Amino acid sequence: MCWATWPVGVCAQEAGEVRALRQAEAHETVTIPVKITYLEVLPAGYALGGAKRWPLVIFLHGSGERGADLKKVAKHGPPKLVEAGRDFPFILLSPQCPTGQWWDLAALDAWLDEVVRKYRVDADRIYLTGLSMGGYGTWGWAQRVPGRFAAIVPVCGGGDPAQGEKLKGLPVWAFHGDKDTAVPVVRTEEMIAAIKAAGGEPRVTIYPGVAHDSWTEAYATEDVYTWMLSKRRGGAD
Numbered sequence: 001m002c003w004a005t006w007p008v009g010v011c012a013q014e015a016g017e018v019r020a021l022r023q024a025e026a027h028e029t030v031t032i033p034v035k036i037t038y039l040e041v042l043p044a045g046y047a048l049g050g051a052k053r054w055p056l057v058i059f060l061h062g063s064g065e066r067g068a069d070l071k072k073v074a075k076h077g078p079p080k081l082v083e084a085g086r087d088f089p090f091i092l093l094s095p096q097c098p099t100g101q102w103w104d105l106a107a108l109d110a111w112l113d114e115v116v117r118k119y120r121v122d123a124d125r126i127y128l129t130g131l132s133m134g135g136y137g138t139w140g141w142a143q144r145v146p147g148r149f150a151a152i153v154p155v156c157g158g159g160d161p162a163q164g165e166k167l168k169g170l171p172v173w174a175f176h177g178d179k180d181t182a183v184p185v186v187r188t189e190e191m192i193a194a195i196k197a198a199g200g201e202p203r204v205t206i207y208p209g210v211a212h213d214s215w216t217e218a219y220a221t222e223d224v225y226t227w228m229l230s231k232r233r234g235g236a237d
Contacts, residue, residue, distance in 0.1 A: 034107040039073050041082050041092040046120070053122035055090035055229055056115070060130030060137040066097045077131055077219050090127075090229065091119055103137035105144050112148070124233040129153035131215040132183060139191060146170050151231040153224060155215045156180055158187025164194025171231045172202035175218040177210030203227075 043054060059079060065072040073094045074083050082092065093115060097103055116123060128149050130138040135157015142152045143163045151171035172195060176188040185206060195202045205221075207214050218224065 034104065034110075036095050036107060036111045037068075037070060038093050038095040038111075039070055039079055041079070041088065043089050043091060044087060046091070051120075053120050053125075055125040055127065056119070056121045057088070057090050057092050057127045057129065057228070058112070059092065059094040060103060060128070060134030060141075061094065061096065062130075062132035062134055066101065067099045068096075070096055072096070076215055077129075077134075081219060088225070090125075091121065097133070103133065103140070105137070105141050108137075108141060109145060109148075125150050125229070125231075126233070127151050127153070127228045127231070129155065129228075130157065131155040131218075132157060132212065135183070142167060142170060142172075147233070150233045151228050153218075153228065154188070154191075155218050156183050156188070156212060158183060159191045161190045161194035164191060164200075165198035167191075167195050167202070168198040168200035169235060170200070171227075172200070173224065173227060174202065174204045175207070175214050176204075177207045177212065177214040179209055179211045180214065182212040 045052075046054060057078065059077050061073050061076065065075055073096050074080050077094075078088065078092055079094050082088065095108065095111065112126075115121065126149050128138050128142060129152065132155070135154040136159065137157070138152050138154040139157055139159025142149055143159055143166050146166045146169070149170065151173070153173050153175070155175045156177065172192075174188045174192060176183075176185045178185050188204060188206075192202050192204045205218070207217060210217070
């Protein structure tokens, strides 16, 4: 269970008073429980316990995998590879976004707080990746708290180029297909250009002739995982 807070406005109407529109505000917050369900894959050796802290990879799915059926989350990306028999040397957690909603970055950040408490996570080796809607979520979450992640891998998504400077010190490897009509490749190109303009050194792979499904090849690239796991929060490899 994660928690998020929102400001609340209150306007009371007394019986018999003249009805008029007016602005009112209150300086309280309400606390609303937000349930986040997710797929969990633990690496070989984790169950043995001990003091070892493990890298964590968070995968954000695309819009087609929203809902209440966690099996949908394994349709693409690292969870799909695990179902096919792939073993990863890290904790893999894949939250599911509810039907009709977008990634709630505040709720995800609170969920990650809980994850770090629950699992034996190396807080300096938390990696974030996602495709399409999850690619947008990856850019957006990293821009919200850039110091939280060791590296990000956004696939066929987009972010806010005006906030590119926030990511100049964060290792980024972005992927996109140049024939993508669902999320135009310019969305990735704008982010890469903004980070470079701020002094960062992001990596980008543009697949020629590939439409929206750039994720199949991206997540099949062994170097992606080697590259991610070589990064530590704060810039040390």
